[in-house]
Amino acid sequence: MKILIIEDEIDLCDVMKSFLEGEKYIVETANDYASGFAKLANYDYDCVLLDIMLPGGTGMQLLAELRTLGKDDSIIIVSAKDSVEDKVEGLELGADDYLAKPFHLAELLARIKTVIRRRNHHGEQAIQFKDVKLFPEERKVLIGTEEVQLNRKEYDLLYYFMIRPEKLITKTSLAEAVWGDDADQSDNLDFIYSQIKNLRRKLKNNQAEVDFQAVYGIGYKLV
Structure with a gap:
């Protein structure tokens, strides 16, 4: 799950970023109106922490712009x-x-969890697709009644697909959602294939009813 902090108090911004990364979130930051708007216009986030008073504009103006963009x-x-x-x-x-x-x-963490739960899974504590069940606040995955151990990126990938079952997800969208700013440093997106391959193997080994369908040259969908 990816969070954007738009905050001009650098020390506070750094404290929030460090804390939320410790809670396994992907965190990006912006310290003024212009950089905040650029990120909001070009990328999607599970949650945005928005200060009102910013260099170059206000958080209220950013919020109005965001809704105007239809995001x-x-x-x-x-x-x-x-x-x-x-x-x-x-x-x-x-x-x-x-x-x-x-x-x-x-x-702050409790508020973030609440708005993400409300937005992504309608207030429910768990997300389920066929026989796979995710508990986001515990980062736990069950296939049937058996718990499956996933590394951080495998879990984040599965979560991203689970809230969008049977929808085609492009490689670029996956890279932005699961790797954040780090994805921009890669020459290609081959690392996504490796993570999908490992995740698919774990699902198959546990006889899950779900699988990833590759759409050549575009991305994947969870079916």
């Missing part, structure tokens, strides 16, 4: 401005939640 990334406004008016404006513009500074990182 539905989950947004949590994280701001020192704690007035009722700001909260109402943010929520009316389409924010999913509003967290006032200062805050505990544990509360």
Whole structure:
């Protein structure tokens, strides 16, 4: 799962990034309006942590731009401005939640989990497709009643497919969602094939009812 932090307080941004990476999220950052808008316009995120006061513009303007673009990334406004008016404006513009500074990182994590669960799996604690069941908050995978051990990238790949069953996912989309900024440093996307191959083997070894269908030159779908 991929998170974008748009925050101009560098120390706070670094603290949130380090904490969320420790919770197994892929985290990208932007420290001003322009870089935040560029990332929002070009990439998709499971959750965006958005400050209101930014160099070059405001978080409210970014939120309005995001909705104008027709994107539905989950947004949590994280701001020192704690007035009722700001909260109402943010929520009316389409924010999913509003967290006032200062805050505990544990509360931030709980808010992120809630908005992602609400967005990606309709508030349910688990996601299921055929006989495969994922528990996102525990990062646990069951095939039937047996738990399957996956490494971090294998789990993130499976999660991405499980919330989009039977939909064709391009290699580029997979790279951006599961590897984030690191994908830009690769000359090609062959590493996706290796991860899919390993994940497919583990599913087959556990007699899962699901499998990956490759669409040559484009990507994969979970069927």
